[in-house]
Amino acid sequence: MVEFGGIPVSRRRGREITTLPGWFINSRVRPGLKIPSQVEDLLHIEPLLCLEEDDMLGLVPNLDLQNFNPEPPIYALRFCPVPGFESILGLVNEDGNIAFQDINQSTPRMPLLGESAHKNAIFDFAWSPVDAKLMVTVSGDQKARLWDLGDGSLNRLREYRGYTRSLKCVEWKPMSRHEFATGARDNNIFLWDTRSPSDTNPENIIRCAHAHSTRRGAASASVTGLVWLDEYSLVSVGGNDGVIKVWDMRKNYSLYKNDPIPRQEIHHPGTSGNQGYTSILHTPHSCYIYVSCLDSKIYKYDIINAHQRPVNTYTGADIGNFFIKSSLSTCGTYLASGSCNNSVYIWNTNSPGGAVALLGPQEEAVTCVSWNFKENILAACTDDTRHRIWRPQRCTDTLRIRGRAKMTGVKPTLEYPSPVNPIPVTPSTGRIQRLPKTPTSQKSRLKVQTPSIKSFLTPKNSGSPFSNASSKSVMAGSSTGSKILEFSSPVNSGKRGKKRRLMEETEEEKYNSTQSDSIKKSINDLLLNPSSPVKCQFSPNTYRSPSKNFNSVFGCLEPRSPRLIQSPLKRTLLESPLRLAVRRPLENLQSPTANLPNYIKDGTSPLCVSHEKPARKADWLTQLSIEKQKSMPAKPERTKTPKSRKKIGYKS
Incomplete structure (x- = not known):
């Protein structure tokens, strides 16, 4: 085997x-x-059954008479991830109790006897990834406690405080014995180190992780899920902002005075008002994360490449509150989630959309699920304080079966036919049998050919080929003669033209139709009877060339302007008497504003502004000096005397 x-x-x-x-x-x-993949789903999911001995009754409630709760619901359950202890299942409930169960050992069908770990509800717990004796629990009493399970009982080692509201989630650092992170409803993320002597000062604090400190909704924000991507990257989700944030834990966020800035953000892809996330999942050595949202969808993101749009979306489950969690198998192929409609939904991560199987029926809403780290075993708990173990097994006694997997898809057939059909061979001689030919009739021998020009020019019922434009004649050859196959077009040309017209026919259209009909009739007569004495009914002046248009303004044929000046059509137009009718002379054209007065030119317009600068008025002192200079007598002009030449002497 x-x-x-x-x-x-x-x-x-x-x-x-x-x-x-x-x-x-x-x-x-x-x-x-x-x-x-469908066969793989049937091999792994369809054998899952819950027998009578695996339908457990939860934990024993506290016997406290003041705060007695007969049915305390289970808030979290997880399998131990340490190799060798994968069969140990831990459960915590609303009374603050914790219990353990070995699923490989047969136990009586009665509630588990747990031990008290907190005085309030325990919302989450986490095993150490390297030591099965260490466990951390977080509770509604605003405390996180570290436990030692070495001797089979709960021994409290440390108690971490410093929170202002309830703690919601906890995750150990991968391959670490001493560090873990916690998230609380006060919107803070704490990173603790068990080697530190302080129980109130964490190693790193991310304050206001999922809401701005100045925003009004910061008080209602909370951290609902944490997961480690690697040794330094921590991913968190919030309860109302719809944002996935990646934090670099090598930074000391405790020194930040303002709101911390994450390394990466991914926003909710939809427009739903329920954008809070209930849990987040990640498998080692994978680039994908899975987040469960209150809009009853589970989104798969490529967190390494920072894609803003989800890779896949999984639907079907009713995720109506924050107590409904999801779980991912160790191989990363199957995703399981609880639901408010009393079923466990299972998806194949490679097949987006609806679930591939449902596990049920259940009596109450399924809240938490957890896959085993070694075997194909799934544990799920419900609101009626019960939990069930789903195993791949075979049972013929229907009275022992409490639930089974219901596949939602169609079972595939495992038949692999050969793509090549075998050739029939005669058993006696071994020769290849030839297939008998089917008798062909005269109708089957008619071959439809491509319509030719001759088929369009051939008269039909002594009429013109242009008389019915909606039908086409196709020649088909046969042994006795030829036969014409008629195919009618789906839309008549006349109807097509009427559909496109939005107004009645104008004079131009009537003129065009009469001209075209006369031209077509003359051409038809010439083609059918080449030796007929019928003359053409059009002349060079009345014949309308395809390159000419009728001008309704001037009442004449307006030719299209040729591109080349040396064109013979251009020279003909210049010499034609219709030149004045085709194009009106420019000297007859007059501007509509020619007789209007030009106020700007006349200088009477208020918009006319002189650009000359006004004379600057002199002050009194300057005017006084000017008058004084005018009153003084004029000085006589000095005569210029010629300059004397310098004598150059020589010393003896």
Whole structure:
């Protein structure tokens, strides 16, 4: 016996026969064949059953008479991730109790006896990833406690305080024995180190993680989910902002005075008002995360490449409150989630949309689910304080079955027909049999050919080929002669023209129609009877060329302007007497504003502004000096004397 995806398989004479599920018995599977996803779903999900001994009754309620709760619901359950202890299942409830169960050992069907860990409800807990004896619980009493389970009982090692509201989630750092992160309803994220002696001062604090401190809704914001991507990257989700944030824990956010800035943000893709997230999942060595949203959808994001749009979206489950959580299998292939409609929904992560299977029926809403880290086993709890273990097994006693997996898709057939049809061979002689020919009739021998010009020019019922433009004649050859196959067009040309017209025919359209009809009739007569004495009914002046248009303004044919000046049509137009009718002379044209007065030119317009600067008025002192200079007598002009030449002497 060997295991194939967690299912025992026996091999016999080159044939693989599975013992589970029942429909797969005695089916052939080719070696090395890639199994389709639907078959893989049937192999892993359809065998899941919940028998009578796996339908547990939850935890024993507290016997406190003052705060007695006969049915305390389970708020979280998780399997231990440490190798060798994968069968240990932990459960916490509203009374603050915690209990453990080994699913591989048979236990009596009665409530589990838990131990008190907090005086208030425990909302989440987490095992250490490297040591099964260490566990952290977070509670509504605004405390986080570290426990030692080495001797089989709860031994409290540390108690961490400093919160102002209830704690909602906790996650251990990957491959770490001493560090873990917690998120609370006060919108803060604390990073604790068990080696630190202080119980009130965390190593790192991210304040106002999912709301601005100055915003009015900061008081109602909360951190509802945490997950580690690697040793330094922490991802968090909030309860009302609809934003996924990635934090770099190498930064000391405790020193920030303003709101912390994350390394990356991903916003909600939809427009729904319910944008709060209830949980977040991530598998190691993967670039995808899965977030459960209050809009009853689970989104898959590529967190490494920072894509803002989700890769896949999974629907069907009714995620109506923050107590409904989801879980991811260790291989990352299957995603399970609770729902308010009393069922466990399971999706294949490679197939977006609806769920591939439903686990039920349940009596109450399913809140939390958890996949086993080693086997294909799923645990789920409901609001009626019960939890069930779903295992892949086979049972014929229907009285023992409390629930089964219901596949939502169609079961695929495992038949692989050959793509090549076999050639029939005669058993006796071994010769290839030839297939008999089917008798062909005269109708089947008619071949439809492409319509030619001759078919359009051939008269139909002694009429013109232009008389019915909506029908086409196609020649078809036969042994006795030729036959014409008629195909009518879906829309008549006349009807098509009437649909396009939005107004009645104008004189121009009437003129065009009469001219075209006369031209077509003359051409038709010439083509049908080349030796007929019928003359053309059009002249060079009345013939309308396709390159000419009728001008309704001047009442004449207006030719299109040729592009080349040397064109013979251009020279003909210049010499034609219709030149004045085609184009009116420019000297007869007059501007409509020619006789209007020009106030700007006359200078009477108020808009006319002189650009000359006004003379600057001199002050009294300047005027006094000017008058004084005018009153003084004029000085006589000085005569210029010629300059004497310098004598150059020579010393002896």
